[in-house]
Structures are given as C-alpha cells and as structure tokens.
Amino acid sequence: MSPQMIDRLLHGLLDTLTMVGASALVALAAGVPIAVLLVLTAPDGLSPAPRINRTLAAVVNGFRATPFIVLLVALLPLTRLVTGTTIGVWAAIVPLSISATPFFARIAEVSLREVDAGLIEAAQAMGCRRRQIVRHVLLPEALPGIVGGFTITVVTMIGASAMAGAVGAGGLGDLAIRYGYQRFDTTVMAAVIVVLIALVCVVQFAGDVAVRRLSAR
Amino acid sequence: MSEAHFARADEAPPPLASPHWTPKFVEPLMFDQSAERERAARAGSIGFRGVSKVYAASAAPALAGIDLAIEPGEIFGVIGRSGAGKSTLLRLINRLETATEGQVLVGGEDVGALNEDRLVALRRRVGMIFQHFNLMSAKTVAENVALPLVVAKRPRAEIESRVREALALVGLTDKRDAYPARLSGGQKQRVGVARALVAGPDVLLCDEATSALDPESTQSILALLKDINRRLGLTIVLITHEMSVIREICDRVLVLDRGAIAEVGLVWRVFGEPRHEATRTLLRPLARGLPEDVADRLRPDPAPQGRSDAIVELTFSGEGEPDIGAIAAALGGAKPRILSAQLDRIGGHTQGRLLLAVRLASSPNLSGLAPSSKVLGYVAADD
Ligand SMILES: Nc1ncnc2c1ncn2[C@@H]1O[C@H](COP(=O)(O)OP(=O)(O)OP(=O)(O)O)[C@@H](O)[C@H]1O
Ligand SMILES: [Mg+2]
Numbered sequence: 001m002s003p004q005m006i007d008r009l010l011h012g013l014l015d016t017l018t019m020v021g022a023s024a025l026v027a028l029a030a031g032v033p034i035a036v037l038l039v040l041t042a043p044d045g046l047s048p049a050p051r052i053n054r055t056l057a058a059v060v061n062g063f064r065a066t067p068f069i070v071l072l073v074a075l076l077p078l079t080r081l082v083t084g085t086t087i088g089v090w091a092a093i094v095p096l097s098i099s100a101t102p103f104f105a106r107i108a109e110v111s112l113r114e115v116d117a118g119l120i121e122a123a124q125a126m127g128c129r130r131r132q133i134v135r136h137v138l139l140p141e142a143l144p145g146i147v148g149g150f151t152i153t154v155v156t157m158i159g160a161s162a163m164a165g166a167v168g169a170g171g172l173g174d175l176a177i178r179y180g181y182q183r184f185d186t187t188v189m190a191a192v193i194v195v196l197i198a199l200v201c202v203v204q205f206a207g208d209v210a211v212r213r214l215s216a217r
Numbered sequence: 218m219s220e221a222h223f224a225r226a227d228e229a230p231p232p233l234a235s236p237h238w239t240p241k242f243v244e245p246l247m248f249d250q251s252a253e254r255e256r257a258a259r260a261g262s263i264g265f266r267g268v269s270k271v272y273a274a275s276a277a278p279a280l281a282g283i284d285l286a287i288e289p290g291e292i293f294g295v296i297g298r299s300g301a302g303k304s305t306l307l308r309l310i311n312r313l314e315t316a317t318e319g320q321v322l323v324g325g326e327d328v329g330a331l332n333e334d335r336l337v338a339l340r341r342r343v344g345m346i347f348q349h350f351n352l353m354s355a356k357t358v359a360e361n362v363a364l365p366l367v368v369a370k371r372p373r374a375e376i377e378s379r380v381r382e383a384l385a386l387v388g389l390t391d392k393r394d395a396y397p398a399r400l401s402g403g404q405k406q407r408v409g410v411a412r413a414l415v416a417g418p419d420v421l422l423c424d425e426a427t428s429a430l431d432p433e434s435t436q437s438i439l440a441l442l443k444d445i446n447r448r449l450g451l452t453i454v455l456i457t458h459e460m461s462v463i464r465e466i467c468d469r470v471l472v473l474d475r476g477a478i479a480e481v482g483l484v485w486r487v488f489g490e491p492r493h494e495a496t497r498t499l500l501r502p503l504a505r506g507l508p509e510d511v512a513d514r515l516r517p518d519p520a521p522q523g524r525s526d527a528i529v530e531l532t533f534s535g536e537g538e539p540d541i542g543a544i545a546a547a548l549g550g551a552k553p554r555i556l557s558a559q560l561d562r563i564g565g566h567t568q569g570r571l572l573l574a575v576r577l578a579s580s581p582n583l584s585g586l587a588p589s590s591k592v593l594g595y596v597a598a599d600d
Contacts, residue, residue: 122351125311125422126365126412127340129333136364140355217355217396 001187008175009191016171016199019092019161024154026097027104031153032146034060034101035108036134042113046120046130060102068160071095072167079167089171092164096157104153111145112138144214151207155200172196260324260342260419261289261452263310268319270305270476279305280476283319289419292446292453294463294484296499297473303456306473307422310454311343312336324419341369344413348425350405352397358408359384359393365416383411387441403434410441414449421445423455427462435459439466460500464488472496507572507593508557514596524598526574528556531587535566544573544586551575 001009034056040046041053063071072095076086079094115138123137139146162173172192180189265285271278280302287293295303308314309321312328321328323339331339352361362383366376384390387407397405406426413421423442427435443466446453457463463470463484470487472479474495480487491497501512511528519525533539539560545553553573560569571587576598583590 116351118347118349118351119353121313122345122347123364123368125313125340125343125345126368126416127337128364128368129337132368136368137353141353143355214355217398 001191005179005188005191008179009172009188009195012170012172012175012192013195013199015089015169016158016161016173018089019096019164019169019171020154020157022093023096023100023157023161024150026093027100027153027157028150030097030101031104031108032139034105035112035146036138038105038109039112039138040130040134046133060105063098063102064106066099068095068099069163071099072163076167087168089164089169091167092161092169092171096161096164099160100153100157103156104149107149107152108142108146111142111149114145115141144211147207147214148211151204151211154203154207158196158200158203172199261450262322262324263287263420263452263454264320264322264325265306265309266320266322268309268316268321270302270309270314271317278317278476280309283478285471285478285481287452287454289452290446290450291468292443292455292466294467294470295454295456295473296458296460296463296470297479297495298499301473301495302476303473304424307424307454307456310420310422311340311345341365341416342418343420343422344416344418345422345424346406346409346413346426348428350397350402350409350429352405352408352412354397357394357396358389358400361397361408362411362415365412369416379415379417380411383415386414386445387411401434402430403437406430406434406438407441410438410445414445417449418451420452420454423453423457425456425458428458435462442466460488472499511556511572511574511596515594516596519595524576525595526598527577527595528593529553529573529575529583530591530593531571531573531583532589533560533567533569533571534588535568536588538567539571539587547582547586548573548575548577551577 038053038056038060041049041056043050043053045053066074072092075095075098078098079091080086082094083090085091119137119141120133123133128136161169161171162176164171165174165177172195176189176192179185180192263285264287265283268280268283269278270280283306295306297303305314309316310323310328312321312331316329323343326335326339328336328339353364356364359380363376363380366379371379380393381390384393387410389404389407389411392400392404392408397408400408406429409426421442426442427438430438439462442453442455445451446466455462455467467484469482470484471481472487472491472493472495474493479493479495480491487496488500491500497516501515507515507528515528519527531539531544553575556572556574558569558571560567560571562568574596583592
C-alpha cells in the first residue's frame with residue numbers, strides 16, 4: 001500500500017471518527033430526554049399523558065423505520081438549513097444524528113422501564129418529586145443499561161456512516177466503496193475492513209468495561 | 218398522651234406471656250427525648266373514616282367501609298390472608314394509593330385533600346420500609362440513607378450528621394460506603410430502617426418488613442423497631458404474615474378479611490379469644506405439630522353448648538418421668554385419652570411430648586404433671 005493510500009486511510013478514519021463522535025453526542029443529548037419523556041408519559045408512568053406519549057412514539061418509530069440512506073437524501077433541506085451545505089462531513093452528521101437519536105432513545109427507554117417499580121415507590125414514599133425521581137432513581141439505576149445501549153448505538157453508527165460517502169462526506173466506508181469496490185483494489189478493501197473491525201472492537205470493549213464497572217457495585 | 222395509652226400499659230400481660238413482652242409507656246423517659254415524643258404524639262395519629270378503595274381494574278373493592286383509629290406511639294399490627302387488603306390499607310396512609318371513598322387522616326390532616334407540596338411534606342413525616350428493601354443499587358449505604366434529606370434540600374452538614382446518627386442507630390456505621398449488593402438481607406433492611414427514620418418521621422409503615430429475612434435477622438429488626446418505638450415514640454403500623462411478630466412487638470392488632478375489618482383489639486385479647494373465623498384461621502398454624510384432625514377442630518375456647526375435650530400437651534425435657542397414674546388422678550376421673558405420644562428415653566432422661574384429650578368443661582389443673590404442660594385448646598366432642 002502506497003504512503004498516499006495510508007494517508008487516505010488515516011484521513012478516512014478521522015472523518016469517520018468525527019461523524020460518529022459528533023452524532024453520538026447529539027444522540028446522547030437528545031435520546032436520553034426523549035427516553036425519559038416516553039417513560040414518564042406512558043400510561044403507567046409517573047405523569048401519564050397518552051397524547052404526548054403516542055405522538056412521540058409515532059415520531060420515534062417513523063424515523064426508525066426509514067432506512068438511513070433514504071433519510072440521508074430526504075433530510076437534505078434540513079441539512080442545508082443547519083450546516084449551510086449538503087456535502088462533506090458536517091452534512092453527514094445531521095442525518096446520522098437524526099437516525100441515531102430515536103434508535104438510542106428506544107434502547108434507553110427499555111433500560112429506564114426496567115428500573116424496579118419498588119424503587120420508584122420507595123422514592124415516592126420518602127417524598128421525592130417527579131424530577132427528583134428521574135434524577136436520583138431512574139437515571140442512576142438505568143445507567144448500566146443506558147451505557148450498554150449507547151455502545152450498541154455507536155457501533156451501529158459506525159456502520160451507517162459508511163453510507164455518508166453518498167453526500168461526499170468521506171470516511172472509511174466511502175474509501176472502501178470507491179477504491180475497493182469500484183477499482184477492485186482488494187488491499188484497500190481489506191485495510192478498511194481491518195480498521196473498521198478494530199474500531200468496533202475498541203468501542204465495544206470500552207462500553208463493556210464501563211457497563212461492568214457500573215454494575216459491579 | 219391519651220388515657221388510652223396508660224390503660225393499655227396497665228393491662229395484664231397475656232396468659233402465655235412471651236419472654237419478650239414488656240409493659241409499654243411506663244418506664245421513665247430520658248429528659249431530652251420527651252419533647253420529641255410529645256411532638257410525635259400529636260402528629261402520629263392515624264384515622265380511617267368510612268374508607269373504601271376500589272381498584273379500577275377489579276370488580277370487588279379491595280377495602281370497604283374501614284373505620285379505624287391508630288393511636289400515636291402504638292405499634293399496630295395488621296394481619297389477614299393474602300389479598301385481604303393489608304397493603305392497600307397501609308399505602309393509603311402515605312397516599313401511594315388514593316381512597317375511593319372516605320377520609321384518611323394522619324396527624325389530623327386529610328391525606329386525600331393535600332396538594333403536591335403538602336403531600337410531599339406529609340410523606341417526609343411518614344417513613345416506610347418494604348419487604349424487598351427497595352434500596353437504590355447505584356447508591357452506597359450512606360447515599361441511600363441520605364436520599365430523603367437530599368431531596369428535602371437539607372443543608373449538607375445536617376445531612377452528614379443525621380446520616381451518621383441513623384447509621385449508628387441501626388448499627389451499620391462501618392458499612393456506610395458499601396453498596397447494597399454487598400449486604401446481607403438483614404443488613405439491607407437495617408439500611409431501609411435508617412433511611413425511613415433519617416428525616417425524623419412521626420409514623421413508620423412496614424409492609425412485611427421481615428418476611429424476606431431469616432429468623433435471626435427478623436429478631437434483630439423487631440428489636441430495633443421496638444427500640445425506636447420506645448425511644449422516639451413514633452407510631453408503627455406493620456403488616457406481617459408471622460403471628461409471632463404480632464405477639465412479640467404489637468400493642469394492638471387488626472384482622473382484615475376480604476377488605477373489611479374482622480376484628481381489632483389488644484393483641485392478647487384478639488389472640489386469646491379470637492371472635493372471628495378469619496382470626497382463627499390465621500392462628501391455626503400456632504397449633505403446629507398437632508394431628509391434622511385435631512388441629513382442624515381446635516378452638517381457643519370450649520364450645521358454649523355441648524361437651525368439649527381439652528387438648529393438653531405435656532412436654533418432658535429430661536426431668537421427671539410421665540407418671541400415668543398421677544396424671545389420671547390429677548385429671549380427676551376425666552378419663553384422659555392419649556392422642557399421640559412422642560417420647561424417648563435418652564441417657565436415662567425422658568424427652569418428648571404427650572398429647573392428651575380430656576373431657577372437661579373448664580381448665581384442668583395441670584401443675585406438677587410434667588416440666589411443662591398447657592392446654593392448647595378445645596375440640597367439640599363428637600358424641
Ligand atoms: N394496583 C392494583 N390494581 C388492581 N388491583 C389491585 C392492585 N393492588 C391490589 N389489588 C387488589 O386488591 C386486593 C387487596 O390487595 P392487597 O395488596 O392490599 O392485599 P394484601 O392483603 O396486601 O395481600 P398480600 O398478603 O398478598 O400482600 C387484592 O384483591 C388485589 O388483587
Ligand atoms: Mg401485601
């Protein structure tokens with residue numbers, strides 16, 4: 001592999017990391033509140049609100065049902081509005097975030113739902129308000145599950161980011177398609193795959209360690 | 218403090234006095250605790266006025282027409298078979314459930330009429346402990362105990378000192394930085410007690426707080442509850458399936474049957490002469506070890522009409538030998554029959570139990586027949 005190609009590979013890795021990292025932060029920041037809202041407004045939740053719950057659930061499901069590649073194209077106007085451009089790394093971050101957020105929100109919702117009802121009851125009995133229950137009980141108790149779910153989300157996003165080449169965002173996936181698939185350069189293809197596997201392994205390992213730490217107590 | 222308390226303290230101990238029975242409210246109080254007790258005495262009363270509870274899902278009411286007054290400072294037991302409405306009754310007190318009808322009063326305040334702020338304030342005065350402890354797994358022991366104060370936004374120094382006191386009270390000072398997963402069941406429940414008490418409540422609610430514990434931990438938790446009841450004068454309402462728990466620490470007991478009050482009264486009265494069938498059913502396990510046909514028919518009192526057999530148990534624990542002639546003579550021609558005999562001679566000493574049926578209307582005189590002898594109850598004679 002030529003030094004040029006190694007340079008491209010590093011560049012692709014950096015692009016992928018930027019896309020996935022930035023979108024993961026958005027998914028985390030938006031997904032947790034959505035998950036909390038879904039749990040709170042559920043019929044058996046702390047503040048039942050059927051209409052809000054149904055609407056939110058429908059929106060979440062709608063985005064989850066749309067394939068990422070479709071979302072990428074369909075969201076172009078929004079992308080232009082937010083980033084001022086429709087090509088490049090930052091243009092990919094918008095659809096990537098929007099696709100990852102509902103995905104992560106659902107996983108986080110499941111973890112929050114699994115918090116023992118007895119704990120919520122104990123919190124109510126000691127005079128906790130709803131906000132305090134979220135902060136002192138729901139989130140800390142669901143944290144291992146949320147971290148595990150975040151790991152899955154990031155891994156999934158690494159895969160999805162490969163399609164970002166469609167908007168000229170570059171990244172490892174784009175590299176693999178352009179050189180490996182279109183120009184039959186199997187060395188590049190193999191190198192990309194190795195790097196991707198390594199990346200996924202690192203993310204999964206870090207996530208597993210974090211979950212184990214959190215649940216060991 | 219009302220007349221009723223002193224009246225209760227003056228009652229004679231139950232006939233089968235348990236070694237743990239102690240008169241309540243008669244020992245001298247320590248000076249610095251009297252103010253605290255007086256405050257609790259005002260705030261710790263609980264009243265039910267015509268309370269009914271219907272869960273939307275179920276057709277039959279979980280509770281119906283409950284009228285009840287729980288005195289400040291008493292330990293009040295609630296028993297009843299599964300589904301009788303015990304937990305519902307308890308959860309109405311801190312409004313984890315809302316009454317469908319009627320009023321629940323805590324310290325004279327109508328719980329159902331409180332807005333959110335007042336409800337939160339009320340719940341801070343009512344501690345609760347649970348069968349499965351319900352400790353936050355992500356928090357250390359100290360953090361768990363501190364939580365009621367943290368959410369009440371108490372100053373940090375106060376939280377620190379109160380948590381220290383509460384942990385000392387339950388004897389867990391050295392576990393303050395452990396996570397609940399590392400504690401035994403008994404220790405977890407101690408954390409639960411510390412958490413329930415840390416904010417200085419007037420009332421403590423216990424829903425089967427010892428059901429998940431081994432006998433030794435149960436004893437230590439009961440001793441702890443009794444101790445804090447006496448020292449802090451707080452009202453304790455406790456649900457249990459273990460009659461021994463009621464015998465050991467409760468002043469009064471309420472028997473619930475299918476959502477209604479079957480009977481309520483002083484423990485020794487209710488247990489001594491149960492008036493309701495539900496109570497007798499609950500007490501039946503006390504006749505453990507009896508032949509089944511006898512256990513089924515055993516009643517605490519002789520039948521008012523007709524003839525009854527007294528069931529007499531003689532226990533030999535190494536001293537003395539069962540002298541059949543003396544026994545028959547002592548029972549005065551009442552023709553005792555042996556129902557069962559589990560006697561053994563070990564190293565020259567008689568050990569075991571002799572169960573007799575004696576046709577007598579009144580209690581026979583059993584003194585001196587065996588190291589330990591008692592009338593377990595009566596069964597109506599067949600003929
Ligand atoms: N949240 C609920 N929704 C619907 N029905 C309920 C609910 N909680 C209790 N019930 C019903 O109310 C009745 C009384 O229940 P409760 O839990 O008070 O009984 P309990 O005496 O505490 O029983 P156990 O000894 O088994 O704990 C039962 O018939 C039960 O099925
Ligand atoms: Mg119950």
